[in-house]
Amino acid sequence: MNKAKVNEAELKERVVAINRVAKVVKGGRRFSFSAIVVLGDGKGVVGQGLGKANEVTDAIAKAIEDAKKNLVSVPVINDTVPHEIHGKFSGGFVFVKPAAPGTGIIAGGAMRAVLEAAGIHNVLAKSKGSSNPHNVVKATIDALSQMRAPHAVAFQRSVKMTKVFNG
Template identity: 40%
Template sequence: MAERGGGGERGGERGGFGRGFGRGGRGDRGRGGRGGRRGPRQEEEKWVPVTKLGRLVKENKIHKIEEIYLHSLPVKEHQIVEQLVPGLKDEVIVITSYYGFGRGFGRGGRGDRGRGGRGGRRGPRQEEEKWVPVTKLGRLVKENKIHKIEEIYLHSLPVKEHQIVEQLVPGLKDEVMKITPVQKQTRAGQRTRFKAFVVVGDGDGHVGLGVKCAKEVATAIRGAIILAKLSVVPVRRGYWGNKIGKPHTVPCKVTGKCGSVTVRMVPAPRGSGIVAARVPKKVLQFAGIEDVFTSSRGSTKTLGNFVKATFDCLMKTYGFLTPDFWRETRFIKTPFQENTDLLARPKGLVIEAPAEKIEA
């Protein structure tokens, strides 16, 4: 035991923390765990000011910190504050890891989005950026010429602005499924980035999946949310037996696959609930499925492939038409053809008044 304690002291002298993360005396933090009791330093370092303001404070020419605030002087030495504000106290609020909080699926504060979920409570932005559409479809949505997202699905129009989905599907919620670090071997060494998987949905037949890789966690999550909104697809729902009430389950047996993971969904009677693992259950809740039986096979511990296979399974609900969809449909004009005059107008017409000549 004495030898291990000695090892802790040696580790502390080298400046290491070790496994124990213990707190000890000066430098007594090492592999052995907690060193001795932490106390004040034996020899306080003498302050030698390096700025003009520091020299004035050291010579007692400035007695209150308000004199510094009055003239907006930059403070570049912490000893200035320590001398002018003697009763200063400090406290550590929280210590977090590099890129994670917990595994929960809760939404969090801005920037405090952890590995398995987003911690804390999220608030609205201070200044919302005004949306200026850059595509024809965006202009039609901004002018309220398109009221439902089904009009876009009917004509298979490409959606290239996430604000279109935000305006047409107002009750959209997002969830961070996982954030995992990925590495690439380069000539200079390993480059680490973060890959985020985000699912969005309104719980009423619309769901989307986004995957984004970036150097920072916040950037990856933000990009994944945008990609998930751009990939929102309709989910067809049906009945298990008699067509009573609202559709509550998948219309038929469907199978989705990604990599080695295969997900199969089977219609379930009303009241069965979602019989699925944690990952597909969250996706199915966002899609608005209330009752379903699922089975999965393959490497389901690979969450990325697992959630992609579930999303592929939901996409296939509209991949084919059952006999009740065989009736003849009347083709209508696309939104671009109906609003040709609106789209032909320039976005902003600026007419400059002629300058008046000034006689000398």
């Protein structure tokens, strides 16, 4: 994964899911909350975090702190991704494909949050397998972290940029 450095003031968080969980104890049920948060600067940096606490606000705060530790850099070219890619995490599989300007984000709930946070505005995406928000978010970030920028591909192949990318 390509770790990203970013100004923390620019990061915007988006809560993907909040789940109430119960622990059965002698006196009855004890409730707590888990929250999944996606963090991004809208310019190609995105991360996800999971927080658990007895209160919703504490769980979200913990998730934001966790997301700051898991930021990755994504190449965004002309408001879309540079190439098609598949991502996988556990039972969640995602497919992300570049789209023409004006298409918008064609993606489901958890994937949409990740793509918007990364600053991708035109993309076609499909989620297969598990619809669990944990798996979908992590699979999407896995796919985005595998993306390769055209200049990096050109350097690796020792060819001119125009041979790799015409945009």
